[in-house]
Amino acid sequence: MRAVFVREIRLNMKQLIIWSLTVGILGLVCILMYDSMQGDMKSMADMFSQMGAFSDAFGMSTLSIATVEGFFATEVGTVHGLGGAMFAAILAIGIISKEEDGHTGEFLLSLPISRRRVVAAKGGCVLVCLAAFSCVCALFYALGFVMLGEDIPFSKLAVFMAMQLLMNIEISAICFFISGVSPKINIGAGLGVALICYVYDLVGRVVPDMKDYLFMGPYSYANASEIFSGADIAVAGVAVGLVITVVAYVSTFVCFDRRDLAS
Amino acid sequence: MENVIKIRGLTKNYGKNRGVIDVNLDVAKGDVFGFLGPNGAGKSTTIRSMLGFLRFDEGSISILGMDSVRDHEKILRDVGYMPSEAWFYDTMRVSEVIKYAADVRGLDCAQEAAKLCERLKVDTHKKIKELSLGNRKKVSIVCAMQHRPKLFIFDEPTSGLDPLMQRNFFNLIDEYVRDGATCVLSTHVLSEVNRYCRHAAIMRDGRLMMLEDTNIDEDAFLKYYMDEEEM
Numbered sequence: 001m002r003a004v005f006v007r008e009i010r011l012n013m014k015q016l017i018i019w020s021l022t023v024g025i026l027g028l029v030c031i032l033m034y035d036s037m038q039g040d041m042k043s044m045a046d047m048f049s050q051m052g053a054f055s056d057a058f059g060m061s062t063l064s065i066a067t068v069e070g071f072f073a074t075e076v077g078t079v080h081g082l083g084g085a086m087f088a089a090i091l092a093i094g095i096i097s098k099e100e101d102g103h104t105g106e107f108l109l110s111l112p113i114s115r116r117r118v119v120a121a122k123g124g125c126v127l128v129c130l131a132a133f134s135c136v137c138a139l140f141y142a143l144g145f146v147m148l149g150e151d152i153p154f155s156k157l158a159v160f161m162a163m164q165l166l167m168n169i170e171i172s173a174i175c176f177f178i179s180g181v182s183p184k185i186n187i188g189a190g191l192g193v194a195l196i197c198y199v200y201d202l203v204g205r206v207v208p209d210m211k212d213y214l215f216m217g218p219y220s221y222a223n224a225s226e227i228f229s230g231a232d233i234a235v236a237g238v239a240v241g242l243v244i245t246v247v248a249y250v251s252t253f254v255c256f257d258r259r260d261l262a263s
Numbered sequence: 264m265e266n267v268i269k270i271r272g273l274t275k276n277y278g279k280n281r282g283v284i285d286v287n288l289d290v291a292k293g294d295v296f297g298f299l300g301p302n303g304a305g306k307s308t309t310i311r312s313m314l315g316f317l318r319f320d321e322g323s324i325s326i327l328g329m330d331s332v333r334d335h336e337k338i339l340r341d342v343g344y345m346p347s348e349a350w351f352y353d354t355m356r357v358s359e360v361i362k363y364a365a366d367v368r369g370l371d372c373a374q375e376a377a378k379l380c381e382r383l384k385v386d387t388h389k390k391i392k393e394l395s396l397g398n399r400k401k402v403s404i405v406c407a408m409q410h411r412p413k414l415f416i417f418d419e420p421t422s423g424l425d426p427l428m429q430r431n432f433f434n435l436i437d438e439y440v441r442d443g444a445t446c447v448l449s450t451h452v453l454s455e456v457n458r459y460c461r462h463a464a465i466m467r468d469g470r471l472m473m474l475e476d477t478n479i480d481e482d483a484f485l486k487y488y489m490d491e492e493e494m
Contacts, residue, residue, distance in 0.1 A: 003363060003366035003367045004367065007352075007363060011352070011354070102350060102352070102353075103348055103350035104351060104352060105316075106316065106344075106348075106350070107346065107350065107364075107403075107406070108367075109314075110314055110339060110342070110344040110346070111339060111364060111367040111368060112336050112337070112338075112339035112340040112367070112368055113336065113339075113367055114335065114336050258318065259318075260316065260318060261311070261316040
């Protein structure tokens with residue numbers, strides 16, 4: 001199992017580096033933009049905070065973008081939320097199905113390793129890559145605060161990155177399941193999962209009737225504006241996320257173990 | 264004599280498509296067994312069922328005295344399989360693929376792998392994506408042989424290999440079999456069966472039939488490949 005895990009890490013290293021640097025540097029650039037926009041920010045913040053449902057949707061009614069934390073939450077929160085979800089989806093959606101899509105499944109599964117161990121090694125690789133991605137991005141964001149001469153909001157940043165990691169794991173778990181039951185790599189389906197989750201949250205925050213159902217989506221507990229405004233962690237959302245993650249992983253083990261391997 | 268492969272009543276359906284029907288097969292230890300049949304007759308389905316790639320509907324398969332479903336992982340430790348297509352990970356080098364196969368087995372096969380690479384003239388520095396089908400097949404042969412398994416299963420091993428490599432391949436098989444291994448050879452090449460196999464069976468329309476003699480002439484052989492209307 002270790003050999004499969006190490007090989008998967010090596011195969012995904014390039015992708016991990018590209019996504020970590022891209023999202024991390026984008027976030028860093030966003031933070032640094034605060035300095036140049038600070039002068040105009042007060043009037044913009046007042047305007048943005050009075051846009052009703054749209055202000056709620058982007059968290060600008062609870063947090064002022066005139067402050068560095070508010071600016072981070074609204075700008076970097078969106079960049080990292082979308083970038084991380086897309087990376088999680090792309091990473092997980094092909095990690096199992098690539099064996100059948102690339103006709104390497106017969107080689108791998110003719111070696112003395114059970115399908116469950118293969119799934120475990122690949123799942124482990126996804127988790128390690130997502131954790132590494134979060135760490136690299138967090139370092140860039142912390143660097144952004146330092147470069148602005150601001151104090152790093154350690155506890156809020158840590159909670160935000162932890163919730164984002166949990167959200168990424170949930171999205172990757174759904175894509176991991178799709179990868180385990182499909183003999184083809186479905187990048188489109190993976191990106192679809194990530195974008196549907198994002199849009200679901202966005203619409204849920206704009207449409208008042210949907211607010212009660214926000215907890216079903218992974219973005220509900222990873223919302224940067226809520227975390228940086230000091231709101232309580234959305235326990236129901238986290239619980240649903242954990243259940244979805246566990247069910248998706250267990251289903252992947254069961255389904256991949258039972259299905260016929262495409263030639 | 265001890266049977267290395269024992270298949271009883273194997274049936275596999277693919278929904279509307281026929282797979283294999285009530286296949287019974289015994290392969291004795293030390294045998295070089297020819298497995299013949301037209302494309303789509305069920306040879307690969309039988310082999311893939313033996314290796315656990317497919318879940319069969321009925322019957323039982325015993326390999327090296329172990330149940331193919333329950334003891335799947337244990338069986339694969341002593342099996343060397345070469346698929347007909349020989350696909351690997353494009354970005355890896357030949358040496359990495361060979362070592363990876365040994366690592367997953369938890370074995371150090373460097374010495375045997377080096378011997379095989381020399382005999383088969385495998386360039387271990389090349390990337391997989393730079394290899395022709397024939398060279399990929401040679402890598403596949405090394406991966407199947409380097410751990411000196413008790414049972415070899417080869418699916419159309421010589422397609423794409425030049426005549427000299429074909430001879431080297433069969434010389435290797437002969438050496439391993441003399442050391443106690445058993446070999447199942449799925450092929451369309453009659454001369455290989457005539458020359459190298461001790462026993463053979465032919466699959467047709469999902470059913471298996473043992474051949475009395477491996478020295479069959481081409482006309483009799485081709486009859487198995489013809490549709491009933493053509494005969």
